[in-house]
Amino acid sequence: xxxxxxxxxxxxxxxxxxxxxxxxxxxxxxxxxxxxxxxxxxxxxxxxxxxxxxxxxxxxxxxxxxxxxxxxxxxxxxxxxxxxxxxxxxxxxxxxxxxxxxxxxxxxxxxxxxxxxxxxxxxxxxxxxxxxxxxxxxxxxxxxxxxxxxxxxxxxxxxxxxxxxxxxxxxxxxxxxxxxxxxxxxxxxxxxxxxxxxxxxxxxxxxxxxxxxxxxxxxxxxxxxxxxxxxxxxxxxxxxxxxxxxxxxxxxxxxxxxxxxxxxxxxxxxxxxxxxxxxxxxxxxxxxxxxxxxxxxxxxxxxxxxxxxxxxxxxxxxxxxxxxx
Numbered sequence: 001x002x003x004x005x006x007x008x009x010x011x012x013x014x015x016x017x018x019x020x021x022x023x024x025x026x027x028x029x030x031x032x033x034x035x036x037x038x039x040x041x042x043x044x045x046x047x048x049x050x051x052x053x054x055x056x057x058x059x060x061x062x063x064x065x066x067x068x069x070x071x072x073x074x075x076x077x078x079x080x081x082x083x084x085x086x087x088x089x090x091x092x093x094x095x096x097x098x099x100x101x102x103x104x105x106x107x108x109x110x111x112x113x114x115x116x117x118x119x120x121x122x123x124x125x126x127x128x129x130x131x132x133x134x135x136x137x138x139x140x141x142x143x144x145x146x147x148x149x150x151x152x153x154x155x156x157x158x159x160x161x162x163x164x165x166x167x168x169x170x171x172x173x174x175x176x177x178x179x180x181x182x183x184x185x186x187x188x189x190x191x192x193x194x195x196x197x198x199x200x201x202x203x204x205x206x207x208x209x210x211x212x213x214x215x216x217x218x219x220x221x222x223x224x225x226x227x228x229x230x231x232x233x234x235x236x237x238x239x240x241x242x243x244x245x246x247x248x249x250x251x252x253x254x255x256x257x258x259x260x261x262x263x264x265x266x267x268x269x270x271x272x273x274x275x276x277x278x279x280x281x282x283x284x285x286x287x288x289x290x291x292x293x294x295x296x297x298x299x300x301x302x303x304x305x306x307x308x309x310x311x312x313x314x315x316x317x318x319x320x321x322x323x324x325x
Contacts, residue, residue: 016285102126103116
């Protein structure tokens with residue numbers, strides 16, 4: 001990794017995490033040492049900056065990972081959102097240009113989430129927001145969240161989706177396998193398909209959604225979903241008829257971070273559906289350890305399926321066009 005020299009620092013990392021004090025304390029209290037069956041990593045901003053320099057990252061847009069901090073108490077959730085967002089904004093001010101922030105919302109509470117959107121935009125001046133795939137079993141696309149989407153749309157927000165533990169995980173199946181390995185992909189696919197079926201993107205066209213981990217299973221499912229919708233009668237309880245849903249156009253309209261293991265098979269599949277000008281670099285640090293970040297970055301740099309111009313766009317140019325500052 002010595003090939004990454006400091007003068008070549010240019011990447012913008014849209015999938016990077018921070019661990020504010022109040023969030024870490026809440027995880028320990030409500031989830032123990034192994035949330036999602038995975039240890040909470042050590043993190044501090046100085047460590048993060050060192051890793052950024054090694055990986056050639058100019059700016060990391062920080063966000064909270066899973067689990068989402070709603071553990072069943074509305075007031076605690078509201079306080080955790082505010083404290084985490086304020087600590088993230090303080091990091092952006094302390095390290096200008098190196099960090100940005102996707103603020104978190106106290107979902108699924110609509111009133112508190114709208115208030116946090118306004119606070120994040122008008123007071124903290126955040127770069128966007130991060131939404132979990134589901135909170136307390138409420139998935140994105142659910143009409144009860146429409147007022148939240150309306151507010152995000154009003155601000156023309158960038159919204160990074162992040163996987164969360166599914167609302168229900170089957171018992172006695174793949175025991176011992178950490179939730180992120182398989183269930184994160186299932187939940188990402190589930191919530192994005194729900195958004196497509198409910199017409200979320202059509203009704204809130206000014207939100208720019210970033211789908212994590214190269215779209216999870218969406219590229220594999222797309223043909224099956226598109227053909228099935230054409231064969232379905234009626235409206236399955238929604239005002240939008242199945243035949244009016246354009247799966248392929250919906251998928252082309254999203255942005256996708258390339259965090260995680262998207263090579264050698266997943267990225268070529270996604271490239272058949274989505275132009276590379278909608279791909280963004282993501283490290284998933286610190287939940288992906290430094291050695292893994294280095295290996296995955298190296299794979300992206302060396303793959304023959306990308307031309308150098310496409311690689312530059314993924315590393316920074318696409319993100320520069322997406323964010324206001």
